[in-house]
Amino acid sequence: MEGALHTIGRSETRLALADKVRGAVRYTADLKRPDMVHGKILRCPHPHARIAALDTLAAERSPGVHAVLTYRDVSQARIDADLLVLDPVLRFVGDEVAVVAAESAALAEDALAAIRVEYELLPAVFDAEEALRPGAPAVHPGGNLVGERSLVVSRGDADAGFREAARVFEGMFRTQVHAPVGMETRAALAEWEGDRLTVWKTSRSVHANDRAMLARVFGVPLERVRVICPAMGGGFGNKDEGRIAALAAWLALKARRPVRIEYGRSEEFIAGRNRQSSVNRLRVGMKADGTPMAIELRSVMDAGAYVASGRNVVRRIGQGPLYLYACPNVRFEGIPVYTNRPAGGSFRGLGAPLGHFALEVLMDEAAAALGMDPLDYRLRFHVRQEGQPGRRVTPRDQPLPDEPVEGGVPFSSNGLGACLLAGAERIGWRERRRPPGSATGALRRGIGMAMGIYKGGVGREAQAVVGITREGRVAVSVGVVDVGQGSATILAQIAAEVLQVPLRQVDVTLADTARTPPGHITAGSSTTFSSGSAVKLAAETARNRLRERVAALLGATDVVLENGRFRVPGNEGAGMSLAEAMRRVPEEVVGRAVLTVGSSDFIVNSFAAHFAEVEVDVASGRIRVIRYVAAQDSGRIVNPRLAESQVSGGVLQFLAIALREELYLDRPSGVTLNPSFLEHKSTAIVDFPPVEVIFAGDPDPVGPFGAKALGEPPVVPVLAAIANAVANATGAWLHEVPFTPSRVLEAIRAQESAP
Amino acid sequence: MAQSAARMEEVSLRIEVNERPVSLSVEPRMTLLELLRERFDLTGAKPACERGECGACTVLLDDQPINACLVLAVQAAGRRIVTIEGLSERPDFQPLLDAFVSRDAGQCGYCTPGFAVAAYALLKGEPHAGDASVRWGLVGHICRCNAYDGIVAAVRDAGARMRRP
Numbered sequence: 001m002e003g004a005l006h007t008i009g010r011s012e013t014r015l016a017l018a019d020k021v022r023g024a025v026r027y028t029a030d031l032k033r034p035d036m037v038h039g040k041i042l043r044c045p046h047p048h049a050r051i052a053a054l055d056t057l058a059a060e061r062s063p064g065v066h067a068v069l070t071y072r073d074v075s076q077a078r079i080d081a082d083l084l085v086l087d088p089v090l091r092f093v094g095d096e097v098a099v100v101a102a103e104s105a106a107l108a109e110d111a112l113a114a115i116r117v118e119y120e121l122l123p124a125v126f127d128a129e130e131a132l133r134p135g136a137p138a139v140h141p142g143g144n145l146v147g148e149r150s151l152v153v154s155r156g157d158a159d160a161g162f163r164e165a166a167r168v169f170e171g172m173f174r175t176q177v178h179a180p181v182g183m184e185t186r187a188a189l190a191e192w193e194g195d196r197l198t199v200w201k202t203s204r205s206v207h208a209n210d211r212a213m214l215a216r217v218f219g220v221p222l223e224r225v226r227v228i229c230p231a232m233g234g235g236f237g238n239k240d241e242g243r244i245a246a247l248a249a250w251l252a253l254k255a256r257r258p259v260r261i262e263y264g265r266s267e268e269f270i271a272g273r274n275r276q277s278s279v280n281r282l283r284v285g286m287k288a289d290g291t292p293m294a295i296e297l298r299s300v301m302d303a304g305a306y307v308a309s310g311r312n313v314v315r316r317i318g319q320g321p322l323y324l325y326a327c328p329n330v331r332f333e334g335i336p337v338y339t340n341r342p343a344g345g346s347f348r349g350l351g352a353p354l355g356h357f358a359l360e361v362l363m364d365e366a367a368a369a370l371g372m373d374p375l376d377y378r379l380r381f382h383v384r385q386e387g388q389p390g391r392r393v394t395p396r397d398q399p400l401p402d403e404p405v406e407g408g409v410p411f412s413s414n415g416l417g418a419c420l421l422a423g424a425e426r427i428g429w430r431e432r433r434r435p436p437g438s439a440t441g442a443l444r445r446g447i448g449m450a451m452g453i454y455k456g457g458v459g460r461e462a463q464a465v466v467g468i469t470r471e472g473r474v475a476v477s478v479g480v481v482d483v484g485q486g487s488a489t490i491l492a493q494i495a496a497e498v499l500q501v502p503l504r505q506v507d508v509t510l511a512d513t514a515r516t517p518p519g520h521i522t523a524g525s526s527t528t529f530s531s532g533s534a535v536k537l538a539a540e541t542a543r544n545r546l547r548e549r550v551a552a553l554l555g556a557t558d559v560v561l562e563n564g565r566f567r568v569p570g571n572e573g574a575g576m577s578l579a580e581a582m583r584r585v586p587e588e589v590v591g592r593a594v595l596t597v598g599s600s601d602f603i604v605n606s607f608a609a610h611f612a613e614v615e616v617d618v619a620s621g622r623i624r625v626i627r628y629v630a631a632q633d634s635g636r637i638v639n640p641r642l643a644e645s646q647v648s649g650g651v652l653q654f655l656a657i658a659l660r661e662e663l664y665l666d667r668p669s670g671v672t673l674n675p676s677f678l679e680h681k682s683t684a685i686v687d688f689p690p691v692e693v694i695f696a697g698d699p700d701p702v703g704p705f706g707a708k709a710l711g712e713p714p715v716v717p718v719l720a721a722i723a724n725a726v727a728n729a730t731g732a733w734l735h736e737v738p739f740t741p742s743r744v745l746e747a748i749r750a751q752e753s754a755p
Numbered sequence: 756m757a758q759s760a761a762r763m764e765e766v767s768l769r770i771e772v773n774e775r776p777v778s779l780s781v782e783p784r785m786t787l788l789e790l791l792r793e794r795f796d797l798t799g800a801k802p803a804c805e806r807g808e809c810g811a812c813t814v815l816l817d818d819q820p821i822n823a824c825l826v827l828a829v830q831a832a833g834r835r836i837v838t839i840e841g842l843s844e845r846p847d848f849q850p851l852l853d854a855f856v857s858r859d860a861g862q863c864g865y866c867t868p869g870f871a872v873a874a875y876a877l878l879k880g881e882p883h884a885g886d887a888s889v890r891w892g893l894v895g896h897i898c899r900c901n902a903y904d905g906i907v908a909a910v911r912d913a914g915a916r917m918r919r920p
Contacts (some may be wrong), residue, residue: 013856020864021855021871023799023839028796106784183803183811183899185867233801233865234899265804484863484900645859645905652901677808678898684897686890690904 007564008388008497008705009642015508027231028187028200029262035523036189039251039261040108042098042115044090047124047340047670048137051088051520055116056098059706062111064103066255074153074250077217082140083306085217085246089118089383089576091139093670094270095267096243101251101259126667127280127300128135128162128337139305143643146307151315153322153405153452154331155390159292161329165285169366173280173358174736176721177302178196178661179269179680180347182484184233186272186587190248197249201227202239203511205521207233207479217246218253229511235483236653237523238713241273241308243344263738265677271674273345274334276313280358282321290370292327295423299353303336307341310336310483312729313344314741317351319403320716321359323605324453325381326420328407329388340670342663346523349712350647352454353654357737360720361452365733368436374724375433376423377452378609384467385414399598400456402605412602413708414632415552419609422696423449423631423734427611437731439752441631442619443621445626446729455602456635457529459596463517464534467590472579474499474506478533479519481511484749485711486642487527491535496706501578517592525606525709528638532704533597542594549585572635606709609632610651610717612725618748621741622657623726625688630714633697636706640695642718646690647714652720656683659736768832772797773841781828788812788823790831791838799839799868809837810896813869816836820876826838839868850912850916851875851909858909862900868919874910882918886911 019025056068071086078084090097098115102108130136131144142148162168188201192554197218205211209742215222230326232239246259254261263271278301285294298315309682320331334351367377390407392401398411424430433447467475476495492506502560509515520530547588551559556568566581568574575586597603613627630647637643660681664673674680701705719737727733732747766778772795781790791814793796800823803811812823815837842848851874855858861867870893877884877892884892889910890903898906 002919014859014861017856017864018852019860020861020867021839021852022843023797025864026798027801027865029802030792032796080909106782181899182863183801183809183897184863185803232863234863236899260801265806276832484865486862515892641859644863645900648864648904649901652903653899676806677804682897682899683901684894685903685906690907704774720778 001320002710005497006500007493007503008638009636010502010639012340012489012493012639014486014642015094015492025231026204028232028466030188030228031189032198033189033191033258036254036258036260037101037103038105038108038261039099039101040105040112041096041247041261042112042173043670044097045093046090046094046119046121047093048120048122049090050122051117052120053118054084057113059100059111063485064113065100065111065148066257066605067251068099068111069100069250069254075217079213079217079246080308083243085243085250091453092340094342095305095314096247098263099247099251101255112361118578123653124340124668124670126339126341126665126670128300128339131337131339137338140725143627144338146310146338147305150332150433151311153318155405156329158294158296158329158331162285163559166288166294168283168285169362169369170283171358171362171735173282173361175278175279175354175357176521176662176737177274177341178657179272179663180238181268181272182234182236182239184237184263185263185268186242186244188244188248188259188262189258190252191251191258196222197322198247199224199245200228200230201245202232203227204235204240204481204483204523206481206513207247207518208521209240214245214249220248226514229481232481232483235522237346238273255686258527259518266675269663269680270672272608273308273343274304275347276310276344278306278317279318280317280354282362284307284362285368285535286366288689290372290377292325294329295321295327296331297358298333298336300335302339302341302344304339304341304344307338308343309335309346310344313346313350313407315351315403317355319352320356320453322405323388324359324383326388341665342672348650349715352716356450356452356716357719357723360717361733361735364727375420377451379417379420382416382451383751385621386410386599396599399600400603402458402603404603404749409603412599412702413635413698413700414607416607416609418696419607419631419633422694423611423629426692426694427613427627429708433728436728439729443617444729445613445615445723447611447613447725448721448724448726449609450606450717450720450724452713454606454713454716456523456606456703457526457711458599458604460520460526460530462520462530462534462601463594464531464538465590466501466515467536468546468582470582471584471590472505474501476537477509477516478505478531479516479707480512480527481522483522485646486639489642490528490638494532494535495539497705499578500561525711525713529602529703529709530597530705532707534593534595536704537593538591541593542589544579545591546585546589550581553584553696561728564648572755602702604700604702604708605686608713608717610721612721614722614725614729616726617727618730621744623739623744625655627689627692629692629694629695631696632714634702634713635697635708637695638705638707643695643710647693650714651691651718652683652688653723654715655688657724658719658737658739660740662738716719766829768829770831771835774838777890783829786824787826787828787830787831790828791823797838798842801869803865808897809866810873811866813867813872815872815876820873823871833894839872842872847917848875851913854909854913854916858905858912859911860902860905862902866896866898870898870906877919878910878914882914
């Protein structure tokens with residue numbers, strides 16, 4: 001019964017953006033409560049130590065202090081499997097030792113300085129491969145291999161594939177530690193009323209993570225804990241996985257006052273959760289014509305002091321090598337390792353950009369060695385609509401994973417070929433690209449490319465409530481968070497589409513456990529797909545309920561909703577507007593949905609093909625990005641302008657990661673040397689040209705209104721696209737991120753001296 | 756445990772905040788950013804780097820954009836401060852506000868007020884600023900969502916509209 005779409009596919013303006021510009025949106029650290037005091041954290045100056053003695057008396061007597069907490073004052077409850085609320089063992093420089101609540105942040109800092117701690121120093125380890133050797137210092141009981149065994153996944157028989165291969169290409173690829181650092185630092189404000197706890201927090205998961213964790217830590221029933229993320233100043237998959245909420249709540253309990261903690265910038269860099277470094281050994285076996293026969297990747301990932309989501313991160317390193325090229329035999333081994341570096345965690349794309357860097361650079365080298373154009377190579381061998389060769393493993397009636405290994409299953413949609421063609425045309429690949437290393441002179445230009453494959457958003461249980469008020473407004477309530485990606489606008493558009501109302505008639509409530517149904521974590525680029533599907537179903541339920549009532553009012557057997565009006569088929573004179581219908585039905589109409597969208601017939605994935613043009617100064621090793629074209633298949637684009645912002649923002653964010661961002665650790669002190677924006681060298685406004693964004697996908701048959709994941713896919717190919725453009729300019733492929741001038745010069749020298 | 760804070764000796768000053776004259780006393784170590792946020796509840800200026808690297812706390816001090824995290828409250832004595840909240844009331848700010856919204860020049864929005872204050876001052880001084888001048892004029896501002904392309908387009912649009920009589 002749907003006519004043409006009226007808001008899906010339109011560049012509606014971002015909800016609340018005008019309030020953001022005016023400074024009227026309140027983020028966690030902007031909130032105040034009556035009698036609120038300020039919390040500050042004492043951090044460990046040693047990379048590995050045990051607290052031998054503690055004296056907090058002077059701190060407790062320090063002016064304006066309301067509470068001091070150490071591991072002796074809190075329960076032994078766990079925030080995560082390897083993370084206590086406070087721990088007598090400290091595992092990195094910056095680990096949390098004690099917390100203080102005082103009348104101002106400055107007074108709290110004064111009190112921190114008065115805490116006396118005697119540390120027993122323990123041996124520390126800063127390198128993942130060293131940490132795996134026998135006799136290495138154990139960061140946690142149970143050893144440094146996280147979970148005590150590596151993760152192995154495979155399809156076919158990689159060894160047999162290599163035996164059949166005419167050519168084998170291999171390489172070592174390294175990626176760095178860097179920091180996600182949203183502009184807003186982590187913050188939490190906790191308040192108790194009797195045994196009821198309210199926490200306002202920078203959060204991606206008020207329901208599934210924070211509320212459940214707080215109820216467990218404080219031993220109170222779930223319904224006595226309320227968690228709200230009032231607005232999020234940048235997510236990027238980060239901002240959780242730490243102690244801040246539990247510490248604020250514990251301080252508030254002891255101080256008998258609301259307590260707000262917010263990290264300073266250097267704390268965010270050091271004790272936020274960072275991108276893990278990785279060392280990747282990749283081998284690819286091919287037939288003489290380039291057909292991939294076997295792909296094998298072994299990744300050792302430095303998880304830092306606490307693993308957080310590190311297992312998922314390492315798994316995702318493998319996904320590109322397992323699935324981007326049609327290949328019968330693949331094997332991936334992921335090895336997350338504890339060290340005494342600042343803890344790693346979840347960041348945009350998880351391991352996908354790291355694995356794609358290795359894969360797409362090695363494939364570029366292989367194509368060159370085979371005398372093939374890298375675009376032609378990819379057009380010929382990329383995974384197609386029909387999926388991977390091999391046998392389905394998931395039972396026929398079970399939903400398929402969106403990070404699959406098995407073959408024999410088609411994609412719901414696969415726009416990879418369309419992305420390749422559209423991007424190549426935009427950058428002028430056929431006309432302008434020259435053979436690798438053929439440029440001469442001091443400034444050498446080159447064009448390179450890389451592909452990407454990523455989860456499409458299926459598999460998270462999502463809930464939504466959509467109500468139509470007596471005033472004819474639509475109230476959408478979902479438990480996820482708008483971390484800045486624009487999900488409030490997208491979910492509103494989906495409801496507005498179903499109910500045929502203008503977007504301004506929709507009110508969205510997110511991220512408040514008291515006012516929204518349980519929601520999944522805002523992660524894995526799943527919100528549009530999973531929560532969007534729930535909003536669509538809830539809105540359809542509300543619409544159908546209203547339809548029944550309107551039909552009764554009109555004495556018709558059925559009515560349809562079109563262009564904002566209920567119409568009686570076959571009786572064009574009868575009908576009423578949605579607003580009129582709401583005035584005449586006796587109460588609000590509400591639709592609820594609980595569902596896990598998946599498909600037992602198809603794998604749902606998003607795709608990308610990126611093209612970069614760079615200029616390399618072969619005297620200094622400096623890389624300048626001249627053009628960047630990002631072609632994405634995310635199915636139907638719900639809001640092109642917001643989607644462009646997502647793609648452009650993701651690419652720009654990763655260009656600095658490709659070229660220079662890195663957190664440096666001093667050894668053996670374990671001290672992070674550059675915990676600030678300028679020293680960490682994030683992207684600035686003058687660094688890169690505008691990103692040229694293309695959407696090349698078709699509507700997906702599974703996703704809501706044909707949409708698929710968009711948040712992370714644009715970051716996946718960036719590292720490899722730049723490396724391959726540099727190789728086209730210089731003839732040298734870079735194997736270590738970031739591509740600093742010295743690494744560029746080294747690679748050029750090595751290439752020139754090669755036989 | 757101490758019942759009340761023994762504060763550092765406070766200093767009295769008079770300032771003008773968003774066209775309103777105020778007298779107050781502050782600890783000498785308090786920054787202008789803390790003063791605005793904690794005493795005036797003007798939270799549009801954001802703490803983000805604490806050392807003048809990112810521009811999220813930008814306000815106008817005697818019409819000049821400054822990092823409020825680098826100015827002590829006592830240094831603002833006798834001077835005029837305009838925050839994003841004050842600027843938002845001015846008719847000549849509306850073209851910039853509209854352009855930021857129509858160009859999607861903010862995502863999470865945390866750095867956006869700082870960019871908007873700086874862009875306003877930039878266009879007042881250089882109404883014909885081209886893209887390169889806009890980028891270099893805003894180089895002291897960081898946006899981790901990397902909404903930069905939208906911001907440059909918005910300032911360009913607003914400049915064109917503000918030039919029109």
